[in-house]
Amino acid sequence: MSALLEVRNLKVGYGKIIAVKDVSITVNQGEIVTLIGSNGAGKSTTLRTISGLLKPKSGEIFFEGNRIDGKEGHDVVKLGICQSPEGRRIFPRMTVSENLDLGAFLRNDKDGVEADRERVLELFPRLRERINQRAGTMSGGEQQMLAVSRALMGAPKLLMLDEPSMGLAPVLVDMIFETITKIRDQGITILLIEQNAAAALDVADRAYVLESGTVKISGKASDLAKDDAVTKAYLGG
Amino acid sequence: MEVSGASLVGLLLIIWLGVNLIKAPTQFAQVSVLGLRNGLLYALIALGYTLVYGIIELINFAHGDLFMLGALFSSYFITIWFHQKESNLAGWITFGFALIGSMLFCGTINVLIERFAYRRLRRAPKLAPLITAVGMSFLLQFIGIKWNGSTPRQWPTVIPHGDFVVAGVIISQVTLILILVAAPLLSVLTYVVNKTKRGKAMRATAQDQDAARLMGINVNKTISFTFAIGGALAGAAGLLYQQSVGTTNYNLGFQLGLIAFTSAVLGGIGNLNGAVLGALLIGVVQGLNDGLPIALGQRWSQTVVFTILILILVIKPAGLLGKVTTEKV
Numbered sequence: 412m413s414a415l416l417e418v419r420n421l422k423v424g425y426g427k428i429i430a431v432k433d434v435s436i437t438v439n440q441g442e443i444v445t446l447i448g449s450n451g452a453g454k455s456t457t458l459r460t461i462s463g464l465l466k467p468k469s470g471e472i473f474f475e476g477n478r479i480d481g482k483e484g485h486d487v488v489k490l491g492i493c494q495s496p497e498g499r500r501i502f503p504r505m506t507v508s509e510n511l512d513l514g515a516f517l518r519n520d521k522d523g524v525e526a527d528r529e530r531v532l533e534l535f536p537r538l539r540e541r542i543n544q545r546a547g548t549m550s551g552g553e554q555q556m557l558a559v560s561r562a563l564m565g566a567p568k569l570l571m572l573d574e575p576s577m578g579l580a581p582v583l584v585d586m587i588f589e590t591i592t593k594i595r596d597q598g599i600t601i602l603l604i605e606q607n608a609a610a611a612l613d614v615a616d617r618a619y620v621l622e623s624g625t626v627k628i629s630g631k632a633s634d635l636a637k638d639d640a641v642t643k644a645y646l647g648g
Numbered sequence: 649m650e651v652s653g654a655s656l657v658g659l660l661l662i663i664w665l666g667v668n669l670i671k672a673p674t675q676f677a678q679v680s681v682l683g684l685r686n687g688l689l690y691a692l693i694a695l696g697y698t699l700v701y702g703i704i705e706l707i708n709f710a711h712g713d714l715f716m717l718g719a720l721f722s723s724y725f726i727t728i729w730f731h732q733k734e735s736n737l738a739g740w741i742t743f744g745f746a747l748i749g750s751m752l753f754c755g756t757i758n759v760l761i762e763r764f765a766y767r768r769l770r771r772a773p774k775l776a777p778l779i780t781a782v783g784m785s786f787l788l789q790f791i792g793i794k795w796n797g798s799t800p801r802q803w804p805t806v807i808p809h810g811d812f813v814v815a816g817v818i819i820s821q822v823t824l825i826l827i828l829v830a831a832p833l834l835s836v837l838t839y840v841v842n843k844t845k846r847g848k849a850m851r852a853t854a855q856d857q858d859a860a861r862l863m864g865i866n867v868n869k870t871i872s873f874t875f876a877i878g879g880a881l882a883g884a885a886g887l888l889y890q891q892s893v894g895t896t897n898y899n900l901g902f903q904l905g906l907i908a909f910t911s912a913v914l915g916g917i918g919n920l921n922g923a924v925l926g927a928l929l930i931g932v933v934q935g936l937n938d939g940l941p942i943a944l945g946q947r948w949s950q951t952v953v954f955t956i957l958i959l960i961l962v963i964k965p966a967g968l969l970g971k972v973t974t975e976k977v
Contacts, residue, residue: 464858493862500859502852513852516845517864565864565971 421470430456432624445611448621461515463487491568499558503547531560552583608645612636683935691927692885693908696878702918709781712905713788718886737805750883757878792898916970
């Protein structure tokens, strides 16, 4: 398997506070990889740095073999890395349709965009019903569907999802994870951040456990789900 | 209580307008036309305030002074560099180039101000960029004093100052020219913001900069573009003011800037249509107050404008077209 994304010894901070101390992760083509860990472990900071929203203090990020750390956010998107960020961050005063269009902001292949639009509306039929509604007036679950769809509209090679299940009703959580598997089956590699470790380990191929900014444990997701330390700390066992 | 207060104010306003309309209908139309003409000028400046506020939530106090520099640039361009003093073909051609020149000039200055002063402060506490904007305003005024001198300066104009009479109402050619220049600019702006990709990037950046980055939008470039448009409109307003009034002064930006900023707030700051509506409304109210037989008169002009602003904001705090958005978290 070839590494699509490789993060080496990443260190990121906000001013004097170091949020990510030493994180190295690899995501291979076609995988679902999950980062789990408690609040403040540095998961979102890692994702934001990969997306170019934050500059690392040290460490390297490679995508398809090319170094990308230090690139601007909009240039990272161009490479095919799309993110559904923490807190959804949809554009509240725009309609669902306009939000989807913005997801495809950099694309010029009109037919491809139209096809992808159909595809995400198949994945989330609820969004089709709300297509002309202002995104800010939708429920949390619907906004989450929109955030994921918007990221998919960028035709990503790597889709990064930050807490897609946060604040959702249990039925919706199941539905989101089912959809994540469907997206992978369509050939998109996924890097998933979750606090819902059980569900994340269930869908993922491999997992990394982050603790105060460092990778504590890593391995096959199915193995980690049985690991005593992981079960105690994150699965409520 | 609030509703009845609002309707009382509305009722008094209607009575005042009604009495004047019956008493002097021609004069009424006349001052309305004059008011609309000033309102258009305010609108061009107000849009610069509202565009910048809309995208980075900064009240760009230097914007009025940018307009003043546009007026000075136009004066020098037409009278001193190209020696045009009369309304003839050469004068018109120079006017056209002055329009392009002034728009480029002010657009460039505005982009540079953002690049070197405001951008560094984008993540600083709100007061820092605000005070920087006040400082920038003084800086531009100082340039104005150096360039213009500290006293008002008279200029020959190259646009005709004749009149048309329509049903007893005098419409000056200046008014027509103002409309002919301002209206297309406003339509182009509306088109750019609502229909183009750049406009979409502007609206996305205004709502959430990080999310916009994640869409592949170059946020810095988008903000620069917004400052360029705002500056260009101020440049156009500078030329139109200078050519219609014929006088320039270094503190021009403060007076008109304040009115234009008020227009933007009245219409709902951040809202483009609101800025135009607010500007036209203030222009007309000023016109009516200054020119109607039963009114407080010119000396009370500012008082009337700001009283109306306060009343409207008390009733509608977000401005006429501003929306208080309720967003679910």
